[in-house]
Each structure stands twice: as structure tokens, then as C-alpha cells.
Amino acid sequence: MTSFSLLVNVSIFVFLVSVFLLSAYHKIQASQSFYEALLAFRVVPVSFALPLSKMIPWLEGAVVVLSIITALFFSVLYSGVLLLAVLSLYTAILFSAKVRNLTLDDCGCSFTQSKSEVSINLLMVRNSLLLAGALLLCINPQELTQAPLLVWCVGVVFSGFLVVSYFSFDLLISNYSLLKKLRV
Numbered sequence: 001m002t003s004f005s006l007l008v009n010v011s012i013f014v015f016l017v018s019v020f021l022l023s024a025y026h027k028i029q030a031s032q033s034f035y036e037a038l039l040a041f042r043v044v045p046v047s048f049a050l051p052l053s054k055m056i057p058w059l060e061g062a063v064v065v066l067s068i069i070t071a072l073f074f075s076v077l078y079s080g081v082l083l084l085a086v087l088s089l090y091t092a093i094l095f096s097a098k099v100r101n102l103t104l105d106d107c108g109c110s111f112t113q114s115k116s117e118v119s120i121n122l123l124m125v126r127n128s129l130l131l132a133g134a135l136l137l138c139i140n141p142q143e144l145t146q147a148p149l150l151v152w153c154v155g156v157v158f159s160g161f162l163v164v165s166y167f168s169f170d171l172l173i174s175n176y177s178l179l180k181k182l183r184v
Contacts, residue, residue, distance in 0.1 A: 020061075
């Protein structure tokens with residue numbers, strides 16, 4: 001049972017770190033789109049949106065580095081708490097957009113360049129699943145440094161499947177309004 005817990009923790013940890021890293025990279029690559037998405041959320045003054053849109057991807061990268069350092073040298077619990085805090089902030093921003101009945105063409109975190117309206121409800125479901133993963137790291141903090149090489153290898157492969165599933169769900173969210181129009 002301990003090996004299974006370690007496998008789950010390794011898989012979730014690598015998956016969450018990968019999502020943060022890839023999201024940061026995407027925000028750097030599509031900086032104008034991210035800036036426009038940040039403006040659409042209307043959570044910061046317009047004058048702060050541009051500098052913040054440049055800073056957020058680097059902060060996400062710092063979260064990745066800090067998560068790796070804390071998981072390997074201290075405890076995966078600290079990494080889980082850090083990831084949970086950042087994901088909670090993102091989810092709160094989505095919830096704020098939902099409450100204010102905003103419509104978004106891009107959430108700023110999507111890996112697609114679709115310019116169709118995204119479903120905030122689906123984004124909140126996606127973020128809730130990410131929050132559940134981070135919470136699982138906090139609830140069952142098996143130390144990753146105790147995982148044998150085989151557990152790491154299987155965990156990394158499984159996290160790859162999770163990343164592909166995440167991208168698939170992300171693609172569906174980005175094109176939800178277009179898919180909804182195809183219904184007869």
C-alpha cells in the first residue's frame with residue numbers, strides 16, 4: 001500500500017508541476033493573449049495588467065522551482081500547500097468572474113489559441129480537479145525522496161497520461177461554445 005501511495009504522490013506531483021510549468025511557458029509565448037485575458041477578468045486596474053501579465057509566468061516558474069525544492073529537501077506537504085494556495089487563488093478569480101457574469105474568450109491559462117467564449121463552469125471543474133490533486137498531496141504526504149526509481153518511472157509515465165488528459169479537457173473547454181453550436 002505504501003508503494004501505491006508513493007506512486008500516486010509522484011504522479012500527482014509531477015503532473016501539477018508540469019501543468020504549472022507548461023502554463024507559465026504558454027503565458028510567456030502568448031503574452032499578448034494572456035494580457036488580454038487578464039484585462040477580461042477585471043480583477044486588477046488596467047495600469048497594473050501589463051506588468052502583472054509579464055510577472056505572473058515567472059511567478060508560476062518560481063512556484064515550480066520552490067515546489068521541487070520543498071518536495072525533495074523538506075516535505076511534499078509544503079509543496080502541496082504551495083500548489084493548493086496558488087490554485088485556490090486562480091479558482092477564486094474564476095469564481096469572481098462567474099459571480100459577476102463575465103464572458104471570457106480566453107481564460108489566460110489555456111494552451112489553445114481559440115477565440116470562442118469559454119465556459120467558466122468548466123474552468124471551475126478543471127480547477128477543482130487540480131485542487132483535489134494538490135489537496136491529496138497535503139492529506140497523504142508520502143515523502144517523494146523515499147520512492148524507489150521504479151515508482152518514479154511509473155509515476156512520471158502516469159503523470160504523462162494525466163497531462164495529455166488535461167490538455168484534452170483544456171481543448172474541449174476552449175472550444176465548448178463552438179461544439180455546443182454543432183448540436184442539432
